[in-house]
Amino acid sequence: MSIDTLFYIILAGIIALLLALFQYYYKSKSASKDNALFAFLRFITLFSVLLLLINPKFEQIQYYTEKPNLVVAVDNSASLKHLKQDNNALVFVKSIQDNAQINSKFNIKLLSFGEDLKVSDSLTFKDRQTNIDKVFKSLTQVYKNTVSPTIIVTDGNQTVGNDYQFSAKKYNQAIYPIILGDTIVYSDLQISKLNVNKYAYLKNNFPVEAIVVYNGNQTIASKFIVTKGNATVFSKNIKLDKSNNSQVLNFTLPANGVGVQDYKAQIIPLETEKNKTNNYKNFAVEVIDQKSKIAIVSSILHPDLGAIKKSIESNEQREVVFLKPNSIINQLNDFQLVILYNPNNLFKPLFDELKKQNKNKWVIIGAKSDWQFLNNVTSSYSLDFTSQTEDYQPFLNNYYNPFIVEDIDFKNFPPLKSTFGDAVFNQSYETILFKTVSGIKTEQPLLATFETDGRREAVLFGEELWKWRAQSYINEDSFLKFDNFIGKLVQYLASNKRRNRLNIDYNSFYNGSDNITLSAQFFNKNFEFDADASLNISLKNNETNITYNRPLILKGNNYQVNLNSLDAGNYTFTVAAESENISVSGNFKIIEYNVEQQFLNADVTKLQQLATNSGGNAYFINNYTALTDNLLNDNRYLPIQKSNKSVVPLIDWSYLLFIIALSLALEWFIRKYKGLI
Known part of the structure; x- marks a missing residue:
């Protein structure tokens, strides 16, 4: 509290006292016990009101004890059941949860992991993949700056992901592996x-x-x-x-x-x-029995060309050929799609021939494109261009209809470079990605598609797509998601099939350890996405004749159903809309393979190295009691007393209002009782 505030409080006390004395002594011309009581009550009232007006602030310190966390991450994959270690894992988890001393010293956080890490109170040991690398990456985000020794109950056998010893180094916590599995080496x-x-x-x-x-x-x-x-x-x-x-x-x-x-x-x-x-x-x-052939036409060299080719050819059904604008005219019939990169005057004969043959195309417009030329050769869109360039970041249109687009974290992708200006479309179009300029979202399309006279076209208002592919790899440790996005766009553009109100996205076969997800889009009669539809899938295993019926759940701009629980075999399915007589059928095959059953022993060496590098210890499941003794006696994991200092204004103290009300009420009732009012 400052000296100025203290001065005002003293002054308020003097003023309140003088006013009370003035009313009950000076004006009454008499001194009595009743007047003294009334003066005191009036002083309390006036002083409290003046205190509220001054509103002094007080420091309030609260002390509390913070216990360290004890993170218990349990392998929930099928390999533990295959190695007959599932019961041992359950016994260990129960022993930790029931240990009064451990609960007194730690905040226990029970997690389970397979392909993903999740909070879980129940263990099924049915996950089809094990990603220990992802476990430590996720834990780092939550517990890196806390005291959180971590017990990981596993056989150490990882089926997907990078080497988990590298991600564990960034975790910065002591790790205590409980090793499950046979250590005897068999032929x-x-x-x-x-x-x-x-x-x-x-x-x-x-x-x-x-x-x-x-x-x-x-x-x-x-x-x-x-x-x-x-x-x-x-x-x-x-x-x-x-x-x-x-x-x-x-x-x-x-x-x-x-x-x-x-x-x-x-x-x-x-x-x-x-x-x-x-x-x-x-x-x-x-x-x-056939292969899609796509031409990329450019008069310049650019890293985008290689990135687009690699993305398209990640699907072996497609082949990409690089051509100059003047060398493709006589070969147009060989291609299902033509991609025109940074077009300029050299592309005029090609644009004329594409229009004449009504060919599908994808135009990529960057900083080196000639917009004056483009405005002359295309009637579908135009640009009020300048000589300046601008960087455009993308954000996904969740209501894009022609095909299912997964959000691959577009909003955090690097910006694309293009000519500054707004595009004006002269026909109806569908936007896949909108532009974000300097952090401000706009309604201007960055990537759009449209159809004219049975011809499909796309236009991208930006270059440097190679940065998007690189960023996707940084995010996912794989090019797969970005390549799938480009693949779906190319598949849509390379086809002239009539649009259907119900579209299904699935693979013709899956490996037994894959995540099996079927996606669907349903449109109303105006071909607008219907988010209120009720879609169901009926599946039949052709070997066993067992039928499954499941609903599809709305997720973003599509409906999805997870089919991970299906056994290996050939399946036929039908997706139908309940409200209308519309359905689509198909078939797929699940290949029998369980990667979690490929292991015979626990990876003891790697788990022991993991413990040593992190400052922890590794224990076999039959010796887990030594772990609890170690944790209880380790001085690194002592409770910490912390304080929380806050400044509280007097006006927040509600009991001061109660004192004002009480003093006024007492004064009134006493005066009433004495017959003074």
């Missing part, structure tokens, strides 16, 4: 990797690469076989020993039939093998 022969393209072309041979690994001390002989149905399509004898414990097999298989062709690769197991599940792998290839 084991397995197919470690099997690499094959997703697509192949009819009458061609497609390559297959298989890596066979042997873990043991004796020299062994076995046979690698690939079968299709009951027929053997490839076989090879192999010999391995302790020093030569792996072999890479490269071979090709013929693609003789159109559609999904499934195969089984297996290495004949040893008689003494304990885990024979990892001796075989199923795989499939979709054989197609």
Whole structure:
């Protein structure tokens, strides 16, 4: 409290006292006990009112004790059940939750993980993938700046993600692995990797690469076989020993039939093998009889050209060819789509021919585009351009209708560069991405599509797409999401199919450990997205004849259903709208494969290194009681007393208003009782 405030409080007390004395002594001309009481009550009232007007502020300090967190992350993947360690994990978790001393010293945070980390009170051990790398990345965001020793209950076998030892270093917490699984090393022969393209072309041979690994001390002989149905399509004898414990097999298989062709690769197991599940792998290839061909036409060199090509060709059904504007005219019939990059006067014959043949195209307009030329050759849109350039960041239009667009964090992508100016469309169009300029969202399209006379077109008002692909890799450790976005756009532009009110997005086959999600879009009669529709999917397993019925849930600008729980097999399905007689049917295949059943032992070495590098200790499940003793006796995890200092104004003290009301009420009642009013 300042000296000025203290002076005002003293002055307020003097003024309140003088006013009370003036009223009950000076004016009454008498001194009595009643007047003294009335003067006191009036002084209290006046002084309290003046205090509220001065409103002094007081420092308030609150002390509290903060216990450290104890993070318990439990592996919820199917590998624990396969290794028969699920009950051990449950017993350990219950022992931690029921330990009174641990609960007294720590705030226990129970989490479970498979492919993702989540808060969970129940464990099912059914997750199809294990991503320990993602566990530590997520924990770093929440607990990095706290005292949070972490227990991770796992076998240490990771199926997806980067090496988790690197992400654990950034976590900056002591880690205590509870190791689940057998540590005895058995002789084991397995197919470690099997690499094959997703697509192949009819009458061609497609390559297959298989890596066979042997873990043991004796020299062994076995046979690698690939079968299709009951027929053997490839076989090879192999010999391995302790020093030569792996072999890479490269071979090709013929693609003789159109559609999904499934195969089984297996290495004949040893008689003494304990885990024979990892001796075989199923795989499939979709054989197609044609390939989409896309031309990228540019008169300049730019990193965007390579990025677009890689994104498009990530789908083996598509081939990209680079051409100059003057060399494509006679080859137009060979392409399903033409991409025109930074067009200028050299593109005039090509624009004329594209219009004449009513060909689909995607125009990418950047800082080097000639807008005066474009305004002359296209009637669909124009730009009030200047000589200046501008950077445009994207944000997704959640109501884009022609096809399903997933938000791949567009708003945090680097800006694209283009000529400054607003585009004016002379026909109806659909915006995929809007422009954000200097952090301000606009209604101007950055990427838009439209249809004219059965021809589909797209226009992107910006260059430097390569930065988007790079940013997508930084975000996801993969180009997949960005490549899928470009792939869907190219698929839409390369087709002239009539629009349907119900569109389905799915793959023709899935591996057993994949996330299986089917997406759908439903439109009203005006082809506007209907967010109030009720869509259901009916699936039938063709081998077992079991039928499943599930609703599709609205998520953003599409409806989705998760089918992860389905068993391997061939499925036919129908998605139908309840309100109208509209449905779409299809089929897909789930390839039998459980990556979580490929492991025989816990990864003890890596978990022990993880503990050592973080300042913790590793424990086997049969010795977990030593962990609780360690945590209770470790002086790094003592409760911390903290204080919270706050400045509270007097006007926030409600009991002062109560004192004013009480003093006035007492004065009135006493005066009334004495007959003075």
